[in-house]
Amino acid sequence: MKSVAVIGASLAGLYAARALRAEGFDGRLVIVGDEHHRPYDRPPLSKDFLTGTTGQDQLALADAEETAELDAEWLLGTRATGLDTAAGAVLLDHGRPLTADGVVLATGATPRRLPGPAPAGTHTLRTLDDARALRADLTRGPVRVVVIGAGFIGAEVASSCAALGHDVTVVEAAPLPLLPQLGDEMARICTALHADHGVTLLTGTGVAALHGAGADPRVTSVELSDGRRLPADVVVVGIGVRPHTDWLASSALPLDDGVVCDAGCVTALPNVVAVGDVARVAGVRAEHWTSATEQATVAARNLLAGRTVATHRALPYFWSDQYGVRIQFAGRRGPDDTPRILEGSPDDRSFLACYEREGRTTAVLALNRPRPFMRHRRDLARATQPATT
Known part of the structure; x- marks a missing residue:
């Protein structure tokens, strides 16, 4: 594989580009983004950036030195309009096709x-x-x-x-x-x-x-x-998002609330992988920061191998900062699972709780208890299958 196009200058796109280089890919790497900005961190947009305590320059996900080491061509302010799988090309809005041996789809989602x-x-x-x-x-x-x-x-x-x-x-x-x-x-x-x-x-x-x-x-x-x-x-x-797949409607890729992928982020075409909010991996589309970063490593490895040699099934995890309280959750809670307070008090808005089913912990939730939460999250992850195999 001599050339790879990453469509989406996003968190997932940047991590996929990093992973490709880390896996030894030294060919042409092109990153296409419809925004005019290099990849930036989105979570602060609704928090510190909105309140003015974080500036735009603090949002960048890569500094100048790392960007140079990545040795990628950046096509910013450029929108992908189609995927011509027969010709092995991504169609761009200025009419010029971008040919590549491999494609990473990281176009994220758009607000409803x-x-x-x-x-x-x-x-x-x-x-x-x-x-x-x-x-x-x-x-x-x-x-x-x-x-x-x-x-x-x-x-x-x-x-x-x-x-x-x-x-x-x-x-x-x-x-x-x-x-x-x-x-x-x-x-x-x-x-x-x-x-x-x-x-x-x-x-x-x-x-x-x-x-x-x-x-x-x-x-x-x-x-x-x-x-x-x-x-x-x-x-x-703020009524949710939908995966940004409209531009792929006429492609040969199966779409179902995202780009349909196997457990290794590989689509129906082995030279096309998908990561982040746009990817429906093994029937699940996860809209979280951690999923985007973890999927990228697996997707890059499989893309370069030309087949699925690694899979991704991380323990679901998300966090949210609200009113000075950090809410953290990890696991797979069932509808009948019973929550139990392990430490702290809900009245103080600071506690750690686990969800249980037949004596087994299925998920863990914390408000302002980051250290014990991370310990229980690791224990829960060890009790399930690892993120990659």
Whole structure:
């Protein structure tokens, strides 16, 4: 293999490029990104970057020296529009095909949007440019912020806006935020963080429309599905993402809520692998930082081998920082698993809990208990099969 194209200048794309070099690939390496920025860390966008405590220069995932050592060609501000598998080429938006012996798909995901018009002052948060636009709106003085969706992004944005002194309301269609991930008892404890910090949480209701006023309409209110209207100066829509696969619709690759891959991140074509939020690996699409970085090593090895010689099945893990509390979770919780507090107290918003099934630990959750959590996470990982084989 003499040339590899990495489509997506993302966390997963950068780690795949690093892994290719680490595996000994010394051929032509091209990294294509639709943003004009080199790969950067996304988690701070909803937290420290939004509050102004982290600058743009601190988000870079690679410094100048490492970038030079990578010896890659960067095509930034360039969008991939198709994959011509017969010709072994990626089609780019300026009309020039990019030929490569191997392709890494790392195009990530795009935010879901509400139907209907979105007046000025309405934001999604996925990219650095999204975060810059939202931060600019939040610096106009105290504003009324409505966050639609109480998942990780929504909760983190609400936390940041509250820390900045804004009036914040969160709207969630589900009965409780994080219910599928944590179960009823633990989800209620995490939900209480909003009230602890003066944020209004409205659950069990959706959004019917956004309303604006003025010649160039700017958002003024959010109409809920039950008829209520919430005054709003800024609206943040955090209702999930969908994998960025539209550009692959006419390719020969199977798509099903992501690019379908085997357990080694290899697609139906052995010279095409997928990593990160866009990859559906062995039936699972994981939208987490850790998954993206771990998949990259396995995918690079398999791409260079021309077949699946390594697999990836890491213990699921995610974290979220909300209202000064770090929430960490690892494992595979079943719907009937029972949570048990191991140390600390939910009342103090600092505790470690495990989920149990027939006397066996299936998952672990912590609020502000990072050290014991990491110890239990390692124990849980050892009790299951290793991340790579």
